[in-house]
Amino acid sequence: MADTPAILDLIEHQLGERAVLRHPADQARYISDWAGDRLGMPLGVVRPSTTAEVAEIVTLCREHGVRMTPQGGHSGLVAGALPDRDGGELVISLERLNRIRDLDPINFTMTVDAGCILETLKQAAAEHDCDFPLSLGAQGSCQIGGNVATNAGGLNVLRYGMMRQLVLGLEVVMPDGRIWNGLHALHKDNRGVDLKQLFLGSEGTLGIVTGAVLKLVPRPEQSRTALLGLPSVEAVVALYGLARRDCSDLLTAFELIPRRCIELAMEATPALRDPLDEAYPWYVLMEVAATGPVDLSAMLEHLLERGMVRELIVDGALAGSEAQAQQLWQFRESMLEGQRLRGEHLRTDISVPISAIPAFVEQATREVMDASPDCEIIAYGHIGDGNLHFNILPPTALDDAAKRQHLRELEDKLFAVLDGFGGSISAEHGIGRTKQAPYLARLSPLEHEMARGIKALFDPEGLMNPGRILPVER
Amino acid sequence: MADTPAILDLIEHQLGERAVLRHPADQARYISDWAGDRLGMPLGVVRPSTTAEVAEIVTLCREHGVRMTPQGGHSGLVAGALPDRDGGELVISLERLNRIRDLDPINFTMTVDAGCILETLKQAAAEHDCDFPLSLGAQGSCQIGGNVATNAGGLNVLRYGMMRQLVLGLEVVMPDGRIWNGLHALHKDNRGVDLKQLFLGSEGTLGIVTGAVLKLVPRPEQSRTALLGLPSVEAVVALYGLARRDCSDLLTAFELIPRRCIELAMEATPALRDPLDEAYPWYVLMEVAATGPVDLSAMLEHLLERGMVRELIVDGALAGSEAQAQQLWQFRESMLEGQRLRGEHLRTDISVPISAIPAFVEQATREVMDASPDCEIIAYGHIGDGNLHFNILPPTALDDAAKRQHLRELEDKLFAVLDGFGGSISAEHGIGRTKQAPYLARLSPLEHEMARGIKALFDPEGLMNPGRILPVER
Numbered sequence: 001m002a003d004t005p006a007i008l009d010l011i012e013h014q015l016g017e018r019a020v021l022r023h024p025a026d027q028a029r030y031i032s033d034w035a036g037d038r039l040g041m042p043l044g045v046v047r048p049s050t051t052a053e054v055a056e057i058v059t060l061c062r063e064h065g066v067r068m069t070p071q072g073g074h075s076g077l078v079a080g081a082l083p084d085r086d087g088g089e090l091v092i093s094l095e096r097l098n099r100i101r102d103l104d105p106i107n108f109t110m111t112v113d114a115g116c117i118l119e120t121l122k123q124a125a126a127e128h129d130c131d132f133p134l135s136l137g138a139q140g141s142c143q144i145g146g147n148v149a150t151n152a153g154g155l156n157v158l159r160y161g162m163m164r165q166l167v168l169g170l171e172v173v174m175p176d177g178r179i180w181n182g183l184h185a186l187h188k189d190n191r192g193v194d195l196k197q198l199f200l201g202s203e204g205t206l207g208i209v210t211g212a213v214l215k216l217v218p219r220p221e222q223s224r225t226a227l228l229g230l231p232s233v234e235a236v237v238a239l240y241g242l243a244r245r246d247c248s249d250l251l252t253a254f255e256l257i258p259r260r261c262i263e264l265a266m267e268a269t270p271a272l273r274d275p276l277d278e279a280y281p282w283y284v285l286m287e288v289a290a291t292g293p294v295d296l297s298a299m300l301e302h303l304l305e306r307g308m309v310r311e312l313i314v315d316g317a318l319a320g321s322e323a324q325a326q327q328l329w330q331f332r333e334s335m336l337e338g339q340r341l342r343g344e345h346l347r348t349d350i351s352v353p354i355s356a357i358p359a360f361v362e363q364a365t366r367e368v369m370d371a372s373p374d375c376e377i378i379a380y381g382h383i384g385d386g387n388l389h390f391n392i393l394p395p396t397a398l399d400d401a402a403k404r405q406h407l408r409e410l411e412d413k414l415f416a417v418l419d420g421f422g423g424s425i426s427a428e429h430g431i432g433r434t435k436q437a438p439y440l441a442r443l444s445p446l447e448h449e450m451a452r453g454i455k456a457l458f459d460p461e462g463l464m465n466p467g468r469i470l471p472v473e474r
Numbered sequence: 475m476a477d478t479p480a481i482l483d484l485i486e487h488q489l490g491e492r493a494v495l496r497h498p499a500d501q502a503r504y505i506s507d508w509a510g511d512r513l514g515m516p517l518g519v520v521r522p523s524t525t526a527e528v529a530e531i532v533t534l535c536r537e538h539g540v541r542m543t544p545q546g547g548h549s550g551l552v553a554g555a556l557p558d559r560d561g562g563e564l565v566i567s568l569e570r571l572n573r574i575r576d577l578d579p580i581n582f583t584m585t586v587d588a589g590c591i592l593e594t595l596k597q598a599a600a601e602h603d604c605d606f607p608l609s610l611g612a613q614g615s616c617q618i619g620g621n622v623a624t625n626a627g628g629l630n631v632l633r634y635g636m637m638r639q640l641v642l643g644l645e646v647v648m649p650d651g652r653i654w655n656g657l658h659a660l661h662k663d664n665r666g667v668d669l670k671q672l673f674l675g676s677e678g679t680l681g682i683v684t685g686a687v688l689k690l691v692p693r694p695e696q697s698r699t700a701l702l703g704l705p706s707v708e709a710v711v712a713l714y715g716l717a718r719r720d721c722s723d724l725l726t727a728f729e730l731i732p733r734r735c736i737e738l739a740m741e742a743t744p745a746l747r748d749p750l751d752e753a754y755p756w757y758v759l760m761e762v763a764a765t766g767p768v769d770l771s772a773m774l775e776h777l778l779e780r781g782m783v784r785e786l787i788v789d790g791a792l793a794g795s796e797a798q799a800q801q802l803w804q805f806r807e808s809m810l811e812g813q814r815l816r817g818e819h820l821r822t823d824i825s826v827p828i829s830a831i832p833a834f835v836e837q838a839t840r841e842v843m844d845a846s847p848d849c850e851i852i853a854y855g856h857i858g859d860g861n862l863h864f865n866i867l868p869p870t871a872l873d874d875a876a877k878r879q880h881l882r883e884l885e886d887k888l889f890a891v892l893d894g895f896g897g898s899i900s901a902e903h904g905i906g907r908t909k910q911a912p913y914l915a916r917l918s919p920l921e922h923e924m925a926r927g928i929k930a931l932f933d934p935e936g937l938m939n940p941g942r943i944l945p946v947e948r
Contacts, residue, residue, distance in 0.1 A: 197671035
């Protein structure tokens with residue numbers, strides 16, 4: 001049993017008063033995530049400000065058998081960084097570990113503390129004419145350590161990859177309190193098993209990421225955005241094939257948006273006007289960006305012409321200015337807010353092969369609507385990644401408990417369709433607690449054995465973010 | 475002790491006569507690598523033609539305690555896939571596992587057997603207007619399974635990444651004979667620890683890769699190549715900074731070549747003429763490529779003008795045709811042949827931060843020349859990856875044994891300089907046997923423990939490619 005009262009005193013003694021939050025009022029913002037629909041009750045919240053302090057805390061927790069919840073910017077969507085309800089987990093917030101240690105614009109790298117806010121890093125890179133290309137709705141609050149731990153994705157994965165492709169080195173406090181210094185600022189390094197890969201996407205279950213070397217790219221000097229109306233998902237996928245070619249590797253985003261999302265966006269942001277003269281069943285919001293002398297307008301116009309000749313595009317708006325581009329992107333942001341205003345709903349972040357998207361959307365829509373004619377489907381996503389947020393708003397007539405039960409059943413149905421297409425139940429949000437059951441149900445015995453073996457190897461006492469991804473073994 | 479005679483009979487019994495090579499004459503090509511300077515003596519060579527057959531062989535080896543050497547196309551440079559000299563290792567060649575299982579140009583993926591030759595895959599992709607962008611000197615003979623196992627790099631890493639960035643799914647026969655099916659054709663998949671990362675770069679020590687899902691890109695429709703003469707390594711690095719911006723993400727290669735390599739190339743291929751009017755201490759061979767309507771000539775000309783105004787470039791040749799471009803690339807290939815003709819020399823594939831390249835080259839050159847005034851340094855490489863082949867030709871006066879001893883000492887000196895710049899002793903070739911000592915010397919105790927723990931978890935009996943990367947534990 002954890003020696004609960006003593007550990008906060010010990011940490012306070014070693015790290016000072018500022019490092020420990022004991023009162024429930026101070027803890028409020030550490031026990032809920034962005035969606036606001038989950039709560040935990042921690043043993044306490046500690047806020048180290050150096051890697052050495054993180055190591056001290058972890059060492060103490062290990063000595064006292066205290067379970068740990070490493071925590072970033074509370075923008076997770078699978079309850080992976082929220083403390084359990086049993087009052088036995090110590091939240092270790094990385095928010096005070098927020099220094100940029102180094103920025104090398106010639107090497108195109110920056111070395112940062114885990115608690116740095118993504119947006120802050122992007123701004124720091126911009127000052128050196130560079131960009132850190134991870135782009136998320138939550139970038140104003142999410143922390144880079146959380147982005148590493150969850151292998152974050154976002155809008156620009158198509159061109160720049162997920163966090164896994166953007167991390168060159170890591171510093172990690174291991175579950176036994178030792179510090180692993182893997183902060184290499186090398187673009188190419190091929191020495192045996194690449195240990196840092198284990199921490200990317202393991203959601204804090206194998207150690208606490210305290211620092212990272214990030215890969216930068218030249219800051220784009222110009223970009224062009226277009227919003228296009230299309231007749232079908234087939235047309236969207238066919239247009240992607242053209243765009244991937246016509247835009248070379250300058251295609252930054254290619255977002256699928258259904259009509260319903262345009263409406264939700266206009267509900268959430270009344271200032272928004274319908275972007276095209278008529279309504280279309282599907283829209284594509286796309287962006288190309290470049291440094292150097294490339295005529296992006298000509299590139300996009302060429303693509304739009306080809307798309308229209310082939311009857312893939314019916315109508316479209318090409319942003320003539322940065323302000324117009326931002327207005328088009330406003331739809332993408334407001335539609336998320338519009339969904340949130342609708343309350344409890346099924347959020348998913350599935351993926352399928354790009355070529356399977358039309359058939360998957362057709363079959364999943366049909367099966368879900370057959371099972372629940374009064375629900376509403378909102379399927380949007382990143383076409384180039386095969387990644388769909390196939391979300392479901394429950395029938396408004398149900399009460400909250402019935403809605404939840406109903407959505408669970410629809411999720412099962414949706415995932416069963418997904419299995420038929422060789423899809424993934426999580427393309428970017430991860431497993432955490434909320435996707436654990438469907439994740440485990442799809443692991444082969446061998447995969448389960450490998451995952452459990454790695455967890456046991458790194459964290460034999462099972463104190464590091466226990467119960468996330470894999471269930472606690474007793 | 476291994477039950478050596480029996481196992482070949484058992485395998486022959488199960489897989490047929492074609493699958494087993496017993497006679498030394500038949501085994502010759504399985505016991506040396508590209509450089510031809512290392513030999514092993516296997517227990518035998520077996521050639522399965524399906525994943526199930528690989529699994530049968532591995533199961534038999536495990537039952538009989540026989541050590542296994544998985545083998546691809548013999549183009550490794552660190553003796554990782556060559557059998558030991560003690561006659562106790564069974565070579566498992568993947569060469570008959572050579573089917574393309576699927577090619578999906580809409581999903582931009584292909585699913586292939588491990589024994590497929592890289593060049594064959596590139597051609598198959600080209601037929602669908604796609605490209606598999608891994609590009610190596612050995613692409614006519616190396617196998618994709620070897621590329622996966624060694625996390626191969628090559629000429630286009632700058633734009634497309636190493637194998638790690640190009641593999642979406644894997645199929646692996648585990649050391650216990652079970653088959654792991656991780657052949658997901660998903661561009662984004664974030665379900666817990668990414669198991670496939672462990673097999674990428676672990677050089678066949680954790681299992682035998684039998685299949686892979688590879689990421690394709692649109693096949694470039696146009697490219698431009700330039701060979702430039704520069705006054706210094708500083709100028710090369712500064713030009714890279716300009717090129718990375720002016721060429722957006724269309725820069726495919728940016729190779730540093732010293733004058734001595736131009737001479738070696740002309741020695742190896744007498745038809746080659748000095749490419750520029752005068753000789754320059756350093757050259758850059760660079761390429762940009764694109765699909766779609768981009769004016770690459772204007773892009774390159776803009777860069778060259780900027781480079782000349784800043785006195786980074788002194789002179790240059792821009793290939794006016796595909797034939798001229800091939801002629802320029804001929805220097806890159808012939809210089810390798812020129813080195814090989816010089817016999818025993820120190821081959822390295824180190825990396826440093828890009829910003830450190832000039833200071834590293836200066837210090838390493840000085841220290842090596844101070845220690846051995848009669849040796850010859852040939853430092854070329856991939857600037858955008860910070861990856862240098864800092865090779866050393868020994869003094870011609872020494873006999874072979876003395877040359878080897880001398881080169882070992884110079885390698886120690888070079889790696890000591892490298893340590894001061896936070897560099898890697900292997901940016902792409904891997905560790906195998908030949909880089910094991912310097913690799914181990916630089917592992918922290920924690921890293922050693924993690925690497926050993928993972929090996930023991932996957933291969934508790936230590937039969938899978940033993941002694942590569944990590945020493946055999948007895």
